[in-house]
Amino acid sequence: MAPSSPAPDDLLFAFVEGRLLIREVDGEPSVPAAGLAPGLFQSDASLIRVATVDGRGVWAGAVDPAAELGAELTPVGLRSLFGRLPDHLMAAAGRSSQLVDWYLGHAFCGRCGTPTVVSPSETARVCPSCGALHFPRVTPAVIMVVERDDQLLLAHSARFPTSFYSALAGFVEPGETLEQAVAREVMEEVGIELADLRYFGSQSWPFPSQLMVGFFASYKAGEIRLQEDEITDARWFSPNDLPELPGPFSIARRLIEDFLNRQTA
Numbered sequence: 377m378a379p380s381s382p383a384p385d386d387l388l389f390a391f392v393e394g395r396l397l398i399r400e401v402d403g404e405p406s407v408p409a410a411g412l413a414p415g416l417f418q419s420d421a422s423l424i425r426v427a428t429v430d431g432r433g434v435w436a437g438a439v440d441p442a443a444e445l446g447a448e449l450t451p452v453g454l455r456s457l458f459g460r461l462p463d464h465l466m467a468a469a470g471r472s473s474q475l476v477d478w479y480l481g482h483a484f485c486g487r488c489g490t491p492t493v494v495s496p497s498e499t500a501r502v503c504p505s506c507g508a509l510h511f512p513r514v515t516p517a518v519i520m521v522v523e524r525d526d527q528l529l530l531a532h533s534a535r536f537p538t539s540f541y542s543a544l545a546g547f548v549e550p551g552e553t554l555e556q557a558v559a560r561e562v563m564e565e566v567g568i569e570l571a572d573l574r575y576f577g578s579q580s581w582p583f584p585s586q587l588m589v590g591f592f593a594s595y596k597a598g599e600i601r602l603q604e605d606e607i608t609d610a611r612w613f614s615p616n617d618l619p620e621l622p623g624p625f626s627i628a629r630r631l632i633e634d635f636l637n638r639q640t641a
């Protein structure tokens with residue numbers, strides 16, 4: 377049977393208002409062992425067993441924002457840890473973040489309002505009144521690079537914090553296939569019709585809980601026409617004339633790099 381509370385050297389992914397508590401020694405971040413953070417949680421009952429990593433249990437939980445953190449621990453935004461924590465710990469951090477978000481978001485049944493309890497047998501919160509099961513939710517989104525000869529279509533979104541250009545992206549709507557979502561998003565955002573859709577790969581993106589599904593597509597018809605409340609600019613770019621690109625840990629960047637590698641091959 378799975379243990380109900382962490383061993384002292386299990387890893388603890390503790391979040392304060394969405395930020396992960398890390399230890400930082402000489403600028404190097406690490407995830408604390410449960411035994412190094414006594415008293416962070418009022419009881420072990422609110423801790424979620426997430427996974428096993430490197431033979432150690434992984435636990436996640438939300439810390440009361442008023443709790444005393446101690447000098448050892450610093451809250452840090454997950455995005456800023458890309459490239460600073462090893463990939464497998466970033467994956468565990470992303471999973472932890474999403475499970476904590478689910479745990480906090482379903483304390484009450486969305487159907488009848490009764491306080492829920494954690495299922496003993498699966499990752500779900502159960503309503504003791506109406507029986508509804510509330511599972512962690514993953515939201516699918518598509519992200520795509522459109523190719524036209526040796527150029528690719530990149531856009532700047534009104535939501536981007538800086539001036540970079542990236543692949544178009546959007547959420548999958550109820551009843552849609554991934555392929556339909558790609559075609560609809562590209563038509564809505566830039567007015568381009570696609571042909572020849574190819575799956576590239578996917579990435580869990582825990583901000584807060586997307587699964588990004590990446591595609592390449594070929595240009596079929598149309599001229600760029602911006603959906604101006606979403607997209608501030610979109611253009612065809614050549615490999616030798618690229619704008620500022622998204623960060624190296626995103627599937628957007630991997631799509632763009634894959635395209636560029638094929639142009640120089």
Ligand SMILES: [Zn+2]
Nearest residue numbers: 485488503506
């Ligand atoms: Zn209920």
